[in-house]
Amino acid sequence: MRALHIITGLGVGGAEQQLRLLLRHLPLDCDVATLTNPGPVATGIRADGRRVFHLDMRGNRDLSALPRLTGLIRHGRYDVVHTHLYRACVYGRAAARLAGVRAVIATEHSLGAAQIEGRPLSLGNQALYLASERLGATTVAVSDTVARRLRDWGVPRPRIETVPNGIExxxxxxxxxxxxxxxxxxxxxxxxxxxxxxxxxxxxxxxxxxxxxxxxxxxxxxxxxxxxxxxxxxxxxxxxxxxxxxxxxxxxxxxxxxxxxxxxxxxxxxxxxxxxxxxxxxxxxxxxxxxxxxxxxxxxxxxxxxxxxxxxxxxxxxxxxxxxxxxxxxxxxxxxxxxxxxxxxxxxxxxxxYDISRSADRLMAIYERAAGARIGNQVSER
CATH class of the missing domain: 3.40.50.2000 (Glycogen Phosphorylase B;)
Incomplete structure (x- = not known):
């Protein structure tokens, strides 16, 4: 199984450093694509032996990033696409679908009662999030509190899984x-x-x-x-x-x-x-x-x-x-x-x-459920 993780940026932040830590414990071949800012965490991920691709996205409405990301997914022949943070979830889920990948997982790291990733919530960004959410297979909440907020937004309960962050x-x-x-x-x-x-x-x-x-x-x-x-x-x-x-x-x-x-x-x-x-x-x-x-x-x-x-x-x-x-x-x-x-x-x-290895095990189970049927079909065809 091969997975591509897509994240909005790789500056020093909680979601970014959590991704790097998680990659050290996931027992599969993973690459990372950052839409913007290949910052210090990108350097660390590369030092850990993972590939990092920079999409060089110029802003929230830089639609030229979508075909570039779609091509990256298609060329890499990934079984799973896993998105992190709002912009990456919106663009990443759409690109994965266009590339023919249906095992699309998104982790919601920073959804508050009145803000997302530090920005005030609006009806517009909520509607865009929900529209793109339907293109994925599973939305992962990092806590039961976030899972409840996702349900309140309108994400169907069966599509939500809770996998907490972890530490070493x-x-x-x-x-x-x-x-x-x-x-x-x-x-x-x-x-x-x-x-x-x-x-x-x-x-x-x-x-x-x-x-x-x-x-x-x-x-x-x-x-x-x-x-x-x-x-x-x-x-x-x-x-x-x-x-x-x-x-x-x-x-x-x-x-x-x-x-x-x-x-x-x-x-x-x-x-x-x-x-x-x-x-x-x-x-x-x-x-x-x-x-x-x-x-x-x-x-x-x-x-x-x-x-x-x-x-x-x-x-x-x-x-x-x-x-x-x-x-x-x-x-x-x-x-x-x-x-x-x-x-x-x-x-x-x-x-x-909250040991990180437990979080990695739970994510692997989600990947296998989402991608299992497709992988089984590919094996049979070979």
């Missing part, structure tokens, strides 16, 4: 020596209290409110991992609050040599608590990664954890969405830390539940 937990295992080294690298005093956060620097992540909360804690540092259009606004706000020297912005993190920041496991080792103040998340991957590192977590929403029994992730505490809720939760944790609260917790059972 061993990469994040905490070691005291790693904590010491990470803090030395970042210039953080060994005994400082460090609040961490990870994500794209955009308004929806609500990192400005987190910065205000941390600025009110005596001598606390905010280690904010990521990059995006809000970077300058956050720097300006930190200056206004008088805590510019207590906010660290190392940039986007990946395990590539070109990364502007150390790998995420190193940065998590430097933290005392991870905060996720976003009101809309489709899954909440960084919360799982923090739990795998033994960190306590304060989150407003995280479907990966919120959908589980509370005893599976005791280190994750759900808080209210208002700024005062975050203030109170951080102040409480800071007081407990000052009294000698351990900086690390046992890794909870939830982390094992």
């Amino acid at each position: 937990a061993a990469r994040f295992r905490f070691a005291p020596a790693a904590r010491k080294g990470a803090r030395a690298l970042l210039g953080i005093p060994p005994g400082a209290y460090v609040v961490g956060a990870v994500g794209r620097l955009v308004p929806g992540k609500r990192f400005d409110g987190l910065l205000r909360s941390v600025s009110a804690l005596p001598q606390a540092r905010l280690l904010l991992v990521g990059d995006g259009p809000e970077r300058e606004n956050l720097l300006r706000l930190a200056s206004e609050l008088g805590c510019a020297d207590r906010m660290l912005l190392p940039g986007e993190s990946s395990d590539l040599p070109s990364s502007s920041a150390p790998p995420l496991p190193v940065l998590l080792a430097a933290m005392d608590v991870l905060a996720s103040p976003s009101r809309e998340e489709a899954f909440g991957l960084v919360v799982l990664e923090a739990l795998a590192a033994g960190l306590p977590v304060l989150h407003v929403t995280c479907p990966a954890i919120d959908e589980l029994p509370a005893n599976e992730a005791p280190g994750a505490r759900r808080i209210g969405p208002e700024p005062a809720d975050l203030d109170a939760a951080l102040q409480q944790h800071h007081r407990a830390w000052a009294l000698g609260l351990p900086t690390r917790l046992p890794v909870p059972r939830a982390v094992e539940r």
Whole structure:
């Protein structure tokens, strides 16, 4: 079986890095096509031994990409086409059908209650999504929350499968020596209290409110991992609050040599608590990664954890969405830390539940169901 994964772009982002991780665990021949931006994750996928094709798409309405993508699929003789992110789902499903591939799978990574991939939902993009969805075989939701939103949109229940994102937990295992080294690298005093956060620097992540909360804690540092259009606004706000020297912005993190920041496991080792103040998340991957590192977590929403029994992730505490809720939760944790609260917790059972190899196995089963009849016919003809 051969599969082509189509994604909108390969900059450093959650869906993009999840695709790279998944490719390492799928036991079949896979290529990747990116419509735009063959960025750092494309470099990583190539380093892992997979081919990456760049379609050089100029914008959402660049229809010339459709015949190029159709030709790529037809020439590659792929049994399965798997699309990721909105634009790739719309163009990829159409191109696969034109190329004669009916085993078309799409993963919905970032569908919120009122936005998709950080952009406000509209009747137009919803209608286009549903029209293209009918060209596929299965739509994969990364959480039960996303599956419910897809059903509410009008995607038929039998066409939806839930396959959660996954992590390689061993990469994040905490070691005291790693904590010491990470803090030395970042210039953080060994005994400082460090609040961490990870994500794209955009308004929806609500990192400005987190910065205000941390600025009110005596001598606390905010280690904010990521990059995006809000970077300058956050720097300006930190200056206004008088805590510019207590906010660290190392940039986007990946395990590539070109990364502007150390790998995420190193940065998590430097933290005392991870905060996720976003009101809309489709899954909440960084919360799982923090739990795998033994960190306590304060989150407003995280479907990966919120959908589980509370005893599976005791280190994750759900808080209210208002700024005062975050203030109170951080102040409480800071007081407990000052009294000698351990900086690390046992890794909870939830982390094992989301092992990436399990996600890969479930996807393989979907591929085989979607492509099985066609492959069987081809074998018979030969």
